[in-house]
Amino acid sequence: MPTLVIIGAQWGDEAKGKIVDVLGAEARYVVRYSGGNNAGHTVVVADEEFKFHLLPAAILHESTVSILGGGMVICPKGLLDELRRTQERRAALGRLLVSPAAHVVFPYHRLLDELEEEARGANKIGTTSRGIGPAYEDKVARIGIRMGEFVRPERFRRRFCEVLAVKNRLLRMFGHEPLEFDGIFEEYSGYARDLASYVEDTDRLLQDAVDAGDRVLFEGAQGTFLDLDSGTYPYVTSSHPTAGGACLGTGVGPRSIDSVLGVAKAYTTRVGSGPFPTEQDNGDGERIRQQGNEYGTTTGRGRRCGWLDLVALRQSCRLNSMSGLVLTRLDVLSGFERLPVAVGYALDGSRIDQLPTDIEDLARVEPVYETLDGWPDDLQGARTLDDLPRPARRYLEFIAEFTRTPIAILSIGPARDATIVLRPDLIWG
Ligand code: IMP
Numbered sequence: 001m002p003t004l005v006i007i008g009a010q011w012g013d014e015a016k017g018k019i020v021d022v023l024g025a026e027a028r029y030v031v032r033y034s035g036g037n038n039a040g041h042t043v044v045v046a047d048e049e050f051k052f053h054l055l056p057a058a059i060l061h062e063s064t065v066s067i068l069g070g071g072m073v074i075c076p077k078g079l080l081d082e083l084r085r086t087q088e089r090r091a092a093l094g095r096l097l098v099s100p101a102a103h104v105v106f107p108y109h110r111l112l113d114e115l116e117e118e119a120r121g122a123n124k125i126g127t128t129s130r131g132i133g134p135a136y137e138d139k140v141a142r143i144g145i146r147m148g149e150f151v152r153p154e155r156f157r158r159r160f161c162e163v164l165a166v167k168n169r170l171l172r173m174f175g176h177e178p179l180e181f182d183g184i185f186e187e188y189s190g191y192a193r194d195l196a197s198y199v200e201d202t203d204r205l206l207q208d209a210v211d212a213g214d215r216v217l218f219e220g221a222q223g224t225f226l227d228l229d230s231g232t233y234p235y236v237t238s239s240h241p242t243a244g245g246a247c248l249g250t251g252v253g254p255r256s257i258d259s260v261l262g263v264a265k266a267y268t269t270r271v272g273s274g275p276f277p278t279e280q281d282n283g284d285g286e287r288i289r290q291q292g293n294e295y296g297t298t299t300g301r302g303r304r305c306g307w308l309d310l311v312a313l314r315q316s317c318r319l320n321s322m323s324g325l326v327l328t329r330l331d332v333l334s335g336f337e338r339l340p341v342a343v344g345y346a347l348d349g350s351r352i353d354q355l356p357t358d359i360e361d362l363a364r365v366e367p368v369y370e371t372l373d374g375w376p377d378d379l380q381g382a383r384t385l386d387d388l389p390r391p392a393r394r395y396l397e398f399i400a401e402f403t404r405t406p407i408a409i410l411s412i413g414p415a416r417d418a419t420i421v422l423r424p425d426l427i428w429g
Pocket of ligand 1: 222238
């Protein structure tokens with residue numbers, strides 16, 4: 001099983017970065033397939049912390065090739081800054097390649113992200129303000145500028161001139177003054193020169209790698225319920241973080257995916273707006289936030305925290321065809337005497353067992369909880385399942401039984417070695 005997709009099984013921030021870093025060491029290629037620098041992946045190596053927004057979290061492994069796939073939207077300045085910062089700390093990094101099909105994020109996208117949010121008033125999505133939504137809007141409207149044209153100077157000039165005229169009309173509608181061509185074109189032409197050598201036909205490369213049986217790891221960003229189609233629309237991101245997105249965003253067909261691991265926290269968090277049935281806007285939520293240091297890697301915003309929602313998690317397992325779960329941050333729950341987990345929802349007097357598609361219905365559901373015993377022990381030193389206290393093991397069994405999905409890996413701390421592999425057969429086979 002040489003191809004593995006790692007996705008966020010909840011609303012993002014499930015600690016995918018650490019898992020991609022750990023498994024990326026065993027892969028020949030690590031590929032991001034959706035989103036852009038709205039993502040924030042943290043990797044801890046010894047005492048050093050790295051935060052990646054665009055670079056695949058496996059860039060630290062010299063023998064791994066990191067790929068930014070065609071399904072992404074890329075801020076060139078952000079990418080070059082991140083690359084430089086990482087190179088300053090590590091002389092040797094893995095090779096980086098960028099798909100010519102990935103779209104470029106320009107200053108007007110960021111500006112429009114803010115103006116569109118402002119115009120939404122009380123219905124704000126709470127975006128990361130990185131211009132992600134507007135860049136995907138251009139892609140769907142078929143006027144976006146792709147990496148392949150960005151790095152060809154004459155082509156870039158022509159396309160940028162066309163698109164800026166359209167964007168300036170839009171900016172005027174929002175009451176904003178138009179942007180000047182010259183300054184932005186000059187600045188971005190510099191970025192294009194710096195990035196040109198990274199742009200290569202990665203779809204072809206990956207298809208060949210799959211045929212040759214090389215190990216390829218697809219690194220999801222955000223999470224399942226932020227997916228444009230499968231998530232809690234309209235409070236979603238504008239791309240496809242689900243496992244299906246790995247095919248769309250890289251040129252690899254569905255039958256070439258061997259294994260899907262869904263990363264889920266032992267509780268639930270969400271940033272930005274939108275319904276969150278098990279949210280604890282109270283002392284319990286605050287305690288999870290403090291114990292788990294639940295603040296955004298990209299925006300620094302405090303994350304909304306709540307109990308584990310097994311209704312949502314089971315749905316995520318199904319819609320991603322998940323082979324196994326990677327359960328993270330179990331250690332954060334230490335010290336809670338009781339741990340409620342949602343096993344159903346009540347809506348208008350009936351019990352339902354999955355997320356309603358309608359956002360207003362989802363906002364009205366009342367979770368039905370089953371309460372499990374907590375444990376006082378600090379779990380960070382555990383290195384096998386048997387090192388865990390009995391209630392923690394019961395918590396894991398309950399999750400696997402309810403979701404009908406085995407737990408393949410357990411992460412009980414940020415360090416690489418705070419990882420317990422329970423089912424190696426579900427990873428690379
Ligand atoms: P956007 O992706 O910036 O357009 O934001 C849309 C929604 O997705 C907002 O609720 C963001 O908070 C959320 N979001 C985007 N990226 C991430 C992420 O990496 N982790 C968690 N939430 C995210």
